[in-house]
Amino acid sequence: MDNTKEILTLAVEIGDAMLRCGAEIYRVEDSVIRILEAFGLDDFDAYVLSNGIFASANESREDACSVVRYVPLSATHLGKLAALNQLTRDICNHKCSVAEASERLKQCKKIPVYANAVQLLACGIGCAAFTFMFGGHLPEALYAFFVGLIEQLALFVCRKRKVSRFLTNVYVSLLISLLSLPAAAGVIPVLHDKVVIGAIMPLVPGIALTTSIRDFYNGDYLSGTIHLIDALLTALCIAVGIALPILLLRYGGNLPV
Amino acid sequence: MSYVLQFFIAAVATVTFAILFAAPKKELVFCGVSGGLAWLVYFILYRQSGNVVLGSLVATFVLTILSRILAVARCNPATIYLVSGIFPLVPGAGIYYTAYYLISGMPAKCSAKGLETFEIALAIVFGIIFGFSIPETLFHKRKQ
Numbered sequence: 311m312d313n314t315k316e317i318l319t320l321a322v323e324i325g326d327a328m329l330r331c332g333a334e335i336y337r338v339e340d341s342v343i344r345i346l347e348a349f350g351l352d353d354f355d356a357y358v359l360s361n362g363i364f365a366s367a368n369e370s371r372e373d374a375c376s377v378v379r380y381v382p383l384s385a386t387h388l389g390k391l392a393a394l395n396q397l398t399r400d401i402c403n404h405k406c407s408v409a410e411a412s413e414r415l416k417q418c419k420k421i422p423v424y425a426n427a428v429q430l431l432a433c434g435i436g437c438a439a440f441t442f443m444f445g446g447h448l449p450e451a452l453y454a455f456f457v458g459l460i461e462q463l464a465l466f467v468c469r470k471r472k473v474s475r476f477l478t479n480v481y482v483s484l485l486i487s488l489l490s491l492p493a494a495a496g497v498i499p500v501l502h503d504k505v506v507i508g509a510i511m512p513l514v515p516g517i518a519l520t521t522s523i524r525d526f527y528n529g530d531y532l533s534g535t536i537h538l539i540d541a542l543l544t545a546l547c548i549a550v551g552i553a554l555p556i557l558l559l560r561y562g563g564n565l566p567v
Numbered sequence: 568m569s570y571v572l573q574f575f576i577a578a579v580a581t582v583t584f585a586i587l588f589a590a591p592k593k594e595l596v597f598c599g600v601s602g603g604l605a606w607l608v609y610f611i612l613y614r615q616s617g618n619v620v621l622g623s624l625v626a627t628f629v630l631t632i633l634s635r636i637l638a639v640a641r642c643n644p645a646t647i648y649l650v651s652g653i654f655p656l657v658p659g660a661g662i663y664y665t666a667y668y669l670i671s672g673m674p675a676k677c678s679a680k681g682l683e684t685f686e687i688a689l690a691i692v693f694g695i696i697f698g699f700s701i702p703e704t705l706f707h708k709r710k711q
Contacts, residue, residue: 332588332646332650333644333646334646337644337646386588386589386650387588387589388585388588388589388590388591388594388646388647388650388651389589389590389591390589391644391646391647392590392591392594392643392644392647393591395643395644396642399642421589423589424586424589428586429586429587432582432583432584432586432587433583433587435579435580435583436579436580436583436584436587439576439577439579439580439583440580440654440655440659442576443573443576443577443580443606443655444659444660503663503664503667506663507659507660507663510659510662510663511580511584511654511657511659512584512587514654514657514659514662515657516650516653516654516657517588517650517653519653519657519688519691520646520649520650520653520691520695523691523692523695523696524695524699527695527696527699545662548662548666549662549663549665549666549669550666552663552666552667553666553667553669553670556667556670557670560670
């Protein structure tokens with residue numbers, strides 16, 4: 311095997327891409343190992359963490375090589391994950407060569423997110439739907455719809471300016487809290503709490519919690535802990551963002567919030 | 568009728584979140600169905616027993632099984648359906664009320680809500696763990 315390096319790099323690249331779009335550790339590790347096996351390597355090791363990949367192959371031979379990758383926590387992209395999974399499956403069924411696989415990997419990485427307008431509308435409708443599910447009625451849902459629209463706009467801005475994840479959560483939940491103050495102060499006759507609950511749903515760390523549990527379940531305690539702390543801190547940031555404006559108004563403005 | 572409405576609204580909510588997380592277009596409907604069903608299970612159990620934790624546990628379990636069945640049937644990672652469908656069950660309301668009671672000087676209510684939020688999170692944890700503890704082979708047999 312003279313292309314050990316090429317194969318190992320491809321396998322780790324695919325693993326890297328999967329990790330970036332939110333796969334759990336076990337899936338990434340399993341995929342890397344299966345790809346290496348499918349291309350005929352038998353002496354290798356792969357270790358995956360929630361923000362790094364370490365892999366080596368043919369340690370004891372002449373063509374020994376190893377790859378180390380740093381993978382920062384980033385936004386979940388389920389479409390890429392599905393495409394990468396399909397690619398891994400095809401490689402394991404020996405349906406594509408190393409060169410073809412690298413070409414397909416490039417295409418997988420280019421899969422776009424939904425258009426901004428679609429995301430905007432989705433966020434608005436999602437917030438409205440959650441408000442309704444958690445006991446709001448039509449006026450609350452309508453209010454949450456508009457809060458959701460502005461919220462997604464703020465998320466776009468934060469993403470563009472590359473604001474850190476925690477600050478994004480604080481800023482956006484601050485915004486939600488501010489936007490819902492007219493309801494809290496009784497200017498607009500809707501239930502304040504239902505609007506806020508619906509509107510914070512896009513920020514709530516559901517994915518981090520789920521991934522964390524699955525990592526723990528598969529015995530990847532370190533990665534599970536990282537995701538769990540991520541989930542807890544996100545929840546804390548939301549709580550701080552929501553509470554601050556209410557506190558300020560209650561003691562500064564003497565409003566019955 | 569109210570059940571149908573709840574299912575429908577939860578399905579819509581799940582689909583919008585699947586869009587925010589860039590799920591493949593073909594899978595959106597399946598994400599919606601899994602999220603809707605999970606919420607329906609939660610809603611019915613909550614109505615019948617008044618117990619949020621039990622509802623979350625069973626609903627997460629059902630969602631995990633459903634995600635795994637869909638994963639095998641649609642040749643996709645279970646993550647896609649699980650991650651979108653979990654949102655209706657995640658205790659977002661708990662986070663809000665805990666923070667709200669904390670700043671409102673109601674420590675008893677705050678700790679009660681905080682504990683409930685923690686219990687719901689634990690219920691979700693065990694729902695997923697029980698769902699994944701069913702051996703993979705069972706799902707593959709069903710496919711034939």
